Amino acid sequence: MTAEPIRPAEHPSDRLPILSIEDLHVEYKVKNPNGRGKSIARAVDGVSLSLYPGETLAVVGESGSGKTSIANAVMRLIDASSGRIVFDGVDLVPLKGKQLRQLRPRLQMIFQDPFESLDPRMSVMDTVIEPLVINGIGASDADRRALGLAALERAGLTPADRIARRFTHELSGGQRQRVAIAAAMILEPSIVVADEPVSMLDVSLRAGILRLMADMRDRLGVAYLFITHDLSLAWMFADRIAVVYLGRVVEEGSPVELINNPQHPYTKALVSVIPVPETAATANRTVLTGEIPNPTAIPVGCRFHPRCPLYREQSEPDVCRTHDPMLMRTSTQSVHRAACHFVATVD
Numbered sequence: 584m585t586a587e588p589i590r591p592a593e594h595p596s597d598r599l600p601i602l603s604i605e606d607l608h609v610e611y612k613v614k615n616p617n618g619r620g621k622s623i624a625r626a627v628d629g630v631s632l633s634l635y636p637g638e639t640l641a642v643v644g645e646s647g648s649g650k651t652s653i654a655n656a657v658m659r660l661i662d663a664s665s666g667r668i669v670f671d672g673v674d675l676v677p678l679k680g681k682q683l684r685q686l687r688p689r690l691q692m693i694f695q696d697p698f699e700s701l702d703p704r705m706s707v708m709d710t711v712i713e714p715l716v717i718n719g720i721g722a723s724d725a726d727r728r729a730l731g732l733a734a735l736e737r738a739g740l741t742p743a744d745r746i747a748r749r750f751t752h753e754l755s756g757g758q759r760q761r762v763a764i765a766a767a768m769i770l771e772p773s774i775v776v777a778d779e780p781v782s783m784l785d786v787s788l789r790a791g792i793l794r795l796m797a798d799m800r801d802r803l804g805v806a807y808l809f810i811t812h813d814l815s816l817a818w819m820f821a822d823r824i825a826v827v828y829l830g831r832v833v834e835e836g837s838p839v840e841l842i843n844n845p846q847h848p849y850t851k852a853l854v855s856v857i858p859v860p861e862t863a864a865t866a867n868r869t870v871l872t873g874e875i876p877n878p879t880a881i882p883v884g885c886r887f888h889p890r891c892p893l894y895r896e897q898s899e900p901d902v903c904r905t906h907d908p909m910l911m912r913t914s915t916q917s918v919h920r921a922a923c924h925f926v927a928t929v930d
């Protein structure tokens with residue numbers, strides 16, 4: 584994996600967001616381990632984020648942080664319990680049926696596992712043109728096949744006419760993910776939600792897939808909501824990063840700010856264990872102890888306090904156990920924000 588960033592040079596936040604997630608909550612009932620009754624899991628617990636046209640916003644967190652629930656709520660694969668998901672001025676949360684289907688072409692998803700997300704019995708051509716068929720786009724089969732071949736070529740699958748005739752189960756993991764990207768892009772969506780799009784692939788293939796996605800972003804102006812557990816990938820690919828912990832954004836900023844000047848103790852710990860050249864952040868590794876708590880039992884006060892190195896260093900101050908810190912700006916010059924009682928803020 585190259586360490587060269589392939590993110591855009593400019594932050595495009597002078598435009599209106601194409602997607603605004605406002606105080607999103609996703610809750611569901613889970614059976615208690617003792618088999619008696621159910622508890623409420625707060626998978627997403629008050630997340631607000633904006634995504635601008637042509638931008639890549641990485642949502643970074645460990646397993647159980649709620650990042651995939653955010654992605655699935657945006658795609659309406661799961662229901663939000665409350666909050667708004669405003670896409671191009673329309674709140675998706677109350678939409679159903681036809682209203683949702685009308686917006687679907689502009690909102691696409693790339694899944695983590697190209698072995699599961701593609702039907703192995705379908706040909707590559709049928710897979711790629713399926714969104715055209717579903718949405719009634721293209722004057723004829725011949726038209727759709729021409730668009731399919733062009734999409735395969737754009738995705739680096741050449742010779743496209745030969746690959747189009749194969750079945751997806753005959754392809755490698757990298758080729759399958761390219762087919763998935765070609766299918767997601769064929770309708771030229773405004774937003775693509777990419778849920779860990781390279782984590783199932785061999786390390787040697789990852790940079791190629793990310794370069795393809797970056798190329799699509801530059802050509803089509805698509806915005807990515809890029810879900811990943813890997814902060815180094817976010818640093819390389821995104822032009823803004825939101826770090827989530829136990830259903831909440833705990834820090835948000837540009838990749839350079841987050842990696843070179845992390846503010847929240849959780850982000851500091853994540854940064855300390857990634858091998859990013861050009862920073863001295865790896866000098867003092869902070870290995871977090873304990874597991875991320877269960878979302879049915881989010882700690883009171885700061886949700887990070889049971890694992891927080893700074894909380895222990897500060898002799899376990901009461902405020903961390905009693906008051907939930909808000910996300911506050913840490914710089915007058917940028918969008919850098921963090922949620923910690925011990926971070927200097929400018930709000």
Ligand code: SF4
Nearest residue numbers: 885888891903923924
């Ligand atoms: S508020 Fe306290 S527990 Fe939470 S991150 Fe800051 S120091 Fe740690």
